[in-house]
Structures are given as C-alpha cells and as structure tokens.
Amino acid sequence: MPDILNYLLHLLLAAVLLMAFFVIYTRVTPYNEVLLIRQGNQAAALSLGGALLGFSATIASSLMHTANYQQFFAWAFGAMVVQLLAYLVTTRLLRMSKDQIESNNTAFGGLLGAIALAIGAINAACIS
Numbered sequence: 001m002p003d004i005l006n007y008l009l010h011l012l013l014a015a016v017l018l019m020a021f022f023v024i025y026t027r028v029t030p031y032n033e034v035l036l037i038r039q040g041n042q043a044a045a046l047s048l049g050g051a052l053l054g055f056s057a058t059i060a061s062s063l064m065h066t067a068n069y070q071q072f073f074a075w076a077f078g079a080m081v082v083q084l085l086a087y088l089v090t091t092r093l094l095r096m097s098k099d100q101i102e103s104n105n106t107a108f109g110g111l112l113g114a115i116a117l118a119i120g121a122i123n124a125a126c127i128s
Contacts, residue, residue, distance in 0.1 A: 009069065010069075010072070013069065013072065013073060014059050014076075017059060017073070017077070017080065018052070018056065018059065021051075021052070021080050021083070024080070024084065025048070025051055025055075025084065026048070028084060028087065028088065029087075030091075030097075031044070031101055033045075033047070033048045036102065036104075041101070041104045042104060043103075043105050043106050043108055044101050044104075045109070046106060046109035046112070046113040047101060047109045047112040047113050048113075049113055050110075050114060050116040053113075053117055054116040054117045054118070054120020054121070057121055057123070058075075058083070059076050060124065061075075061123075061124035062075040062076040064128070065127050065128045066127075075127050079120075079123045079124075082123050083119060083123065086115070087116065090112065090115050096108075097112065
C-alpha cells in the first residue's frame with residue numbers, strides 16, 4: 001500500500017476512535033459537557049480536555065507501537081475502556097464531581113483533567 005494511503009487510513013481510524021471516545025465519554029458523565037462549555041464553564045472544558053488529551057496519548061502510542069490496523073484498533077479500543085473506567089472510578093471516589101463541574105470549580109475540573117492525562121500517559125506507556 002502506498003505510504004499516503006497508509007497515513008490516511010491511520011489518520012481516519014484515529015479520528016474515528018477519538019470521536020467515539022468523545023461521544024461515549026460525554027454520555028457517561030452525569031452532566032452535559034458541551035452545553036456547559038458553550039456556557040463558558042471552564043471546569044467542564046478542563047475535565048473534557050484532559051480526557052481527550054489523555055486518550056489521544058494512547059492513540060499516538062498505539063500508532064507508533066503496533067504492526068497493523070487490527071492491533072492498532074485493539075490497543076486503542078482497550079485504552080478507551082481503561083480511560084473510561086478510570087473516570088468512573090475517580091468520580092465514584094470523588095462523589096461531588098457533578099456539583100463541582102456544574103458550579104464551574106476550575107480547580108476540580110483541572111484535577112479531573114490531570115487524572116485523565118496521567119491515566120492516558122500510563123496507558124500509552126503500557127502499549128509500548
């Protein structure tokens with residue numbers, strides 16, 4: 001396969017996985033991030049942004065460390081599950097998450113974003 005097609009296929013798969021993560025993540029959370037962000041809620045933006053960046057790190061690692069599309073997809077999908085589980089565990093332990101994000105507590109949003117980034121970085125390293 002020509003290099004440009006290989007690039008485009010990887011890019012397309014990565015974009016689809018990132019969109020799928022966005023849709024699933026925003027449905028798992030007990031608040032509407034998109035609406036909150038449109039209203040200027042920085043806490044929601046920090047939390048969602050950290051989750052997207054954390055998952056993107058695992059996508060990047062999957063792209064770099066797999067031999068074919070099936071492996072890439074499998075590792076990226078597994079990383080998505082881990083990222084979602086980490087969010088669920090974190091918010092179970094920090095039960096006030098919904099109230100803190102909805103009230104625009106940027107420190108709390110930053111904490112959730114940082115946890116998502118940390119999980120993503122560890123997840124990405126495990127793929128290598």
